[in-house]
Amino acid sequence: MPRHNRDDRSTTRAIKNLILERGLRPGDPIPTEAELVEEIGVSRSSIREAVRTLVALDILQVRHGTGTFVGGLSLSPLVEGMVFRGVLMPGKNHQALRDVVELRRCLDLALEEQIVDALHGKDPSTLRTEVDAMLECAHRGDPITTHDRRFHLLLSECVDNQFYAQLVAAFWDIHQLVAPQLGVASTSDLQASARAHAGLLEAAVAGDSQRYREAIAAHYEPILRSLEAHSRA
Amino acid sequence: MPRHNRDDRSTTRAIKNLILERGLRPGDPIPTEAELVEEIGVSRSSIREAVRTLVALDILQVRHGTGTFVGGLSLSPLVEGMVFRGVLMPGKNHQALRDVVELRRCLDLALEEQIVDALHGKDPSTLRTEVDAMLECAHRGDPITTHDRRFHLLLSECVDNQFYAQLVAAFWDIHQLVAPQLGVASTSDLQASARAHAGLLEAAVAGDSQRYREAIAAHYEPILRSLEAHSRA
DNA sequence: GGTTATTTGTACGTATGTATG
DNA sequence: CCATACATACGTACAAATAAC
Numbered sequence: 001m002p003r004h005n006r007d008d009r010s011t012t013r014a015i016k017n018l019i020l021e022r023g024l025r026p027g028d029p030i031p032t033e034a035e036l037v038e039e040i041g042v043s044r045s046s047i048r049e050a051v052r053t054l055v056a057l058d059i060l061q062v063r064h065g066t067g068t069f070v071g072g073l074s075l076s077p078l079v080e081g082m083v084f085r086g087v088l089m090p091g092k093n094h095q096a097l098r099d100v101v102e103l104r105r106c107l108d109l110a111l112e113e114q115i116v117d118a119l120h121g122k123d124p125s126t127l128r129t130e131v132d133a134m135l136e137c138a139h140r141g142d143p144i145t146t147h148d149r150r151f152h153l154l155l156s157e158c159v160d161n162q163f164y165a166q167l168v169a170a171f172w173d174i175h176q177l178v179a180p181q182l183g184v185a186s187t188s189d190l191q192a193s194a195r196a197h198a199g200l201l202e203a204a205v206a207g208d209s210q211r212y213r214e215a216i217a218a219h220y221e222p223i224l225r226s227l228e229a230h231s232r233a
Numbered sequence: 234m235p236r237h238n239r240d241d242r243s244t245t246r247a248i249k250n251l252i253l254e255r256g257l258r259p260g261d262p263i264p265t266e267a268e269l270v271e272e273i274g275v276s277r278s279s280i281r282e283a284v285r286t287l288v289a290l291d292i293l294q295v296r297h298g299t300g301t302f303v304g305g306l307s308l309s310p311l312v313e314g315m316v317f318r319g320v321l322m323p324g325k326n327h328q329a330l331r332d333v334v335e336l337r338r339c340l341d342l343a344l345e346e347q348i349v350d351a352l353h354g355k356d357p358s359t360l361r362t363e364v365d366a367m368l369e370c371a372h373r374g375d376p377i378t379t380h381d382r383r384f385h386l387l388l389s390e391c392v393d394n395q396f397y398a399q400l401v402a403a404f405w406d407i408h409q410l411v412a413p414q415l416g417v418a419s420t421s422d423l424q425a426s427a428r429a430h431a432g433l434l435e436a437a438v439a440g441d442s443q444r445y446r447e448a449i450a451a452h453y454e455p456i457l458r459s460l461e462a463h464s465r466a
Numbered sequence: 467g468g469t470t471a472t473t474t475g476t477a478c479g480t481a482t483g484t485a486t487g
Numbered sequence: 488c489c490a491t492a493c494a495t496a497c498g499t500a501c502a503a504a505t506a507a508c
Binding site for chain 2: 474
C-alpha cells in the first residue's frame with residue numbers, strides 16, 4: 001500500500017496547516033519530530049526535510065535540543081536569496097546591488113510625504129540619538145553601520161506599513177552584505193554619510209519636503225558614486 | 234574522529250561555494266547527491282536537508298529522477314512567506330495584504346516618470362494586446378488574471394531594474410494568492426479594472442503624467458475599497 | 467515499447483550532541 | 488552529576504521517476 005507523497009510539498013503543507021488549525025503564533029512550539037511523524041504519517045527524514053524548507057522561509061525556527069517553534073515570518077529569505085544573487089551575478093558591474101539601491105531611493109522618495117508629515121515639529125529623541133552617534137563615529141573613523149540601520153528602521157516606522165519597514169530592513173541588510181565587495185568606505189565618505197542622515201532628520205522635523213528630497217539624494221550619492229567607479233573598472 | 238558540522242548551515246555554504254567556484258548559472262546542473270556526499274564529506278541525509286533549504290530559497294531546483302540544478306534566484310520565497318503571513322495573521326483586517334497593495338501603489342507612483350518616458354509615443358503591441366484581452370474577458374465576465382499579470386510584467390520591464398520587475402511579479406502573486414479570502418470580484422469590478430489598465434496605457438503613450446497618476450489611483454481603488462469593506466465587517 | 471542504469475524520494479535504525487530539570 | 492527529552496548526523500535499504508539504449 002504505497003504512499004503518494006510526491007515530494008515534501010505535501011509535508012510542508014501539512015505542517016503549515018497544523019500551525020493554522022491550532023492558531024499558533026510566532027514563538028509558539030510545534031510538536032516534536034516524533035509526534036509529527038505520527039500525526040502526519042511520514043518518516044522522520046521527510047519531516048526533517050520539510051522542516052528545513054520552512055526554516056529557510058522563516059516559518060519555523062529550530063533550537064537544537066529544545067524543540068521547534070513557529071518562526072518570525074520575516075523577510076530573511078529575501079535577504080539570503082538576494083545576497084547570493086549579488087555574489088553570483090557580478091555581471092554588468094554589480095547590477096543587482098545597484099538595482100536594490102535604486103529601489104531603496106525610489107521608495108524613500110515615494111514615502112517622503114508621509115515621513116515628513118509624521119516628523120514635522122516632533123524631533124524624536126530616538127532618531128536624534130542615532131544621528132549624534134553616527135556623527136561621533138564618523139568623526140573617529142569608526143563604522144556607523146549599527147546606528148545607520150537603527151536610524152532607517154526608526155524612520156520606516158513613521159510609515160504605517162509593517163511590510164515597508166521589513167523591506168527597508170531587508171534592503172539595508174542586502175546592501176550591507178554585498179557592499180564589502182566594493183571595498184571599504186573612506187573616512188570622508190563616512191562623514192558625508194553621517195551628515196546626510198543628519199540632513200534627513202533636520203529637513204523632516206522642519207517639514208521641508210524639498211530639502212528632505214535633496215537629503216535623500218545626498219544620502220545615496222556616495223553609494224551610487226562608488227558603484228559607478230566599479231562600473232568603469 | 235567526530236565531525237564538527239554544527240548544522241546544515243555549513244553544508245548549504247559548501248554547496249553555494251561550489252556553485253560560485255565553478256561559475257554555475259541558473260539552469261546548470263550541480264553534482265548528484267552521491268557526488269556531493271563525497272565532495273563535501275557529509276551524509277546523504279545532511280546533503281538532502283541542505284538541498285531542501287536551498288530549494289526553498291530558489292537557489293536550487295530538483296527534478297525527481299533527473300538531477301539537481303541551479304535555481305532561478307527568483308523572489309518566490311518572499312511570495313511563499315508573505316502568503317503564509319497573510320493567512321496566519323488575518324488580524325487587523327488583512328493588514329498584511331493592505332500593506333502589500335499600498336506598497337505596490339507607492340512603487341507605481343514613484344516610477345511613473347520612468348514608465349511614461351519609456352512609453353511616450355510608443356504604444357507597443359504587446360501591452361495593447363493584453364489590454365484588449367482584458368477588456369474582452371471582463372465583458373464576458375471571465376477573470377482577467379493572466380492578462381493582468383502579463384500587463385504588469387511588461388510594464389515593469391520599461392524600468393531598467395530587474396529587481397523592480399521581480400518585486401512587481403512577487404507583489405502580484407502575493408495579492409492574487411491572498412485575495413481569494415476576500416471573496417470573488419463582481420463583473421462590474423472586473424470591467425472597471427480592465428478599463429483602469431486601458432487608462433494606464435493610454436496615459437503613458439500620450440505622455441500625460443497627471444493622467445497616468447490618476448489611472449494608478451483608479452487601478453487600485455476597487456481593491457482598496459474591497460479591503461475597506463472587509464475592515465468594517 | 468521495454469529494459470536498464472542513473473538519480474532523487476522515502477523509510478528505518480542507531481549513535482551522538484545539546485538543553486532542561 | 489545524572490536523567491530525560493529533543494534535535495543532529497550517519498548509514499543502509501528500497502521505492503519512484505527519468506533518461507538512454
